[in-house]
Amino acid sequence: MKTSFIIVFLFLSAFAKAQWYEGSVLYLDGTIEKGYIKYFEDARKSDVNFKSIPGEKSKNIKSEQLKEIRFINDKGENITYLKLQPTSHYSNIKNSYMDQSKTWFSLYYRGEFDVVCQKSNILNYYIHMPGNDSAIHIHMVNKGWYFRNQFRKHAEQFFQEAAKVIFKYKCSTMSKDIQDKTFLPLTIDELIEYYEKNCATITTCL
Numbered sequence: 001m002k003t004s005f006i007i008v009f010l011f012l013s014a015f016a017k018a019q020w021y022e023g024s025v026l027y028l029d030g031t032i033e034k035g036y037i038k039y040f041e042d043a044r045k046s047d048v049n050f051k052s053i054p055g056e057k058s059k060n061i062k063s064e065q066l067k068e069i070r071f072i073n074d075k076g077e078n079i080t081y082l083k084l085q086p087t088s089h090y091s092n093i094k095n096s097y098m099d100q101s102k103t104w105f106s107l108y109y110r111g112e113f114d115v116v117c118q119k120s121n122i123l124n125y126y127i128h129m130p131g132n133d134s135a136i137h138i139h140m141v142n143k144g145w146y147f148r149n150q151f152r153k154h155a156e157q158f159f160q161e162a163a164k165v166i167f168k169y170k171c172s173t174m175s176k177d178i179q180d181k182t183f184l185p186l187t188i189d190e191l192i193e194y195y196e197k198n199c200a201t202i203t204t205c206l
Helices: 002-017 142-148 152-167 172-179 188-198
Strands: 020-027 032-038 047-051 059-062 066-072 078-088 103-110 114-119 123-128 134-141
Touching (some): 020 047, 078 114, 078 123, 103 123, 103 188, 134 152, 152 172
Antiparallel strands (some): 020 032, 020 066, 047 059, 066 078, 078 103, 123 134
16 A cells, blocks of 8 residues: 555656646637646747646647647646747838747736737736637736837837737727837736726626
């Protein structure tokens, strides 16, 4: 009995160290599969390691087949990854681009729109509208870094261009205030707060 307990304990410990988290994967066709997902941080990871139960041989699911991943981390937090196409909009700047491939984003906020982010040396925020496969770069990072450095003028221009595209029909009040520079948020939380107070009809936050 004691030996069996030790074997089970060692098995669960090894499973935990491999960072397998309980969760679910959402396929592009709407199918949901529940089980365990191996944690990853690579935004361009081409496949996801998945198993239905601990101890089962894992299978590799192509990332291109998935729309969303949800799991609970060690802290008990609900984490969501979305597979989206990064996009930037600059109407007056030559450096406009749309990435040809989709990458994994981490969900920061969910309401009438999603705020998602990618981790690099700083935290970059993107806006994702329900029903779209793309996420538009909002040109704002944690703690308002862009707006507090020597590139403030360019950062404001980038932010205004992106906000005009994103919120023109979603919240005309916000779009106008940003273009008039009567509202230039320093953080993504300020932008979310403004929207919820002045634009939102239904608010849901994860």
